[in-house]
């Protein structure tokens with residue numbers, strides 16, 4: 001039975017990091033690394049990417065699972081306890097439909113040739129008469145809309161275009177819809193016939209069946225964050241945009257971000273790496289009717305152009321006055337470019353949630369300038385850094401604190417968002433006078 005959240009490795013590296021003299025002197029008195037325990041250790045994963053494995057050499061059929069550590073051997077996980085039950089139901093429906101339709105699993109050319117060498121022929125042993133680079137299904141991504149329990153299914157297909165998925169894909173989708181009509185929110189295909197490890201090709205998405213967007217209530221809108229009184233707004237997603245794997249767990253981080261903004265009396269908020277606006281829009285939504293926050297503006301930006309459609313729909317769902325609506329903006333740009341274009345001008349709080357590789361160098365360059373140097377982030381006195389990459393976070397913090405910015409660490413927390421793994425999502429609040 002799970003869990004078990006073996007976060008020992010991250011705990012020991014985190015205490016080492018915060019206790020090194022160069023960092024310790026930047027901690028405000030009384031500040032210590034704090035681990036925030038998960039609210040649930042089962043059923044929390046509402047998004048899963050699973051690899052494929054062919055069931056029968058000649059008749060096809062596909063199983064779905066994870067690679068065993070340091071191998072390309074797919075281990076099926078049909079009743080995984082960390083998955084939301086709808087993900088397990090989707091895996092079961094997909095397995096049955098692929099057996100019925102005789103769908104094949106993609107054969108990796110590198111693996112297939114290395115096995116051939118070892119065994120003297122016969123492909124990877126699970127592919128019948130398929131050769132390396134052949135087969136249909138490569139991966140599947142399953143995303144659960146929490147309020148309805150419906151699943152957005154993205155099939156990664158070994159084809160260069162939608163046309164070349166036919167007629168098999170249409171048969172499979174029809175079978176999925178016929179056998180589990182209430183399970184699917186939408187079904188997408190991502191055509192990927194490349195030989196590399198990239199799962200999705202960014203410009204090769206097609207919606208095959210169902211609505212384009214799934215929605216989630218704004219984070220914190222049913223909790224103490226806003227006394228449950230927040231606006232009615234919804235967040236919008238499709239498979240082209242980033243979505244948290246444990247959106248329920250992330251809600252606690254978003255709530256804490258809202259509290260920090262309130263405590264610091266922030267008025268002008270710039271959010272870089274904002275995705276579809278999960279934190280910023282939830283913050284604005286939750287602050288209405290409260291009379292406490294009274295934000296002047298919110299500027300969100302992100303490099304993924306697909307976010308804008310989602311952000312715009314979410315903003316519209318909030319029922320804003322036209323004046324409020326003008327005060328919430330979105331820019332499609334890398335973080336460095338966004339700062340260069342003035343997104344941080346006059347901001348008092350900056351929120352960042354970069355990918356695992358951490359902050360862009362040009363952002364660090366601005367953060368290490370003193371306030372008097374009046375750099376592009378000169379007005380900012382609070383930096384809220386949400387991180388999914390411990391190594392990049394520690395590297396970035398060391399750089400920032402070595403600089404002339406005058407930053408001190410006010411708070412550092414590790415949220416156990418992925419129980420059963422060695423991963424924590426961190427929230428670090430830096431302030432300066």
Ligand SMILES: C[S@@+](CC[C@H](N)C(=O)[O-])C[C@H]1O[C@@H](n2cnc3c(N)ncnc32)[C@H](O)[C@@H]1O
Nearest residue numbers: 242273274275278302303304334335353354355
């Ligand atoms: C960890 S996600 C966070 C998104 C958002 N905070 C959320 O919770 O949904 C990181 C985001 O950074 C974006 N991104 C990646 N590289 C970027 C860059 N150089 N500049 C700006 N955004 C970037 C990705 O598109 C993604 O939306």
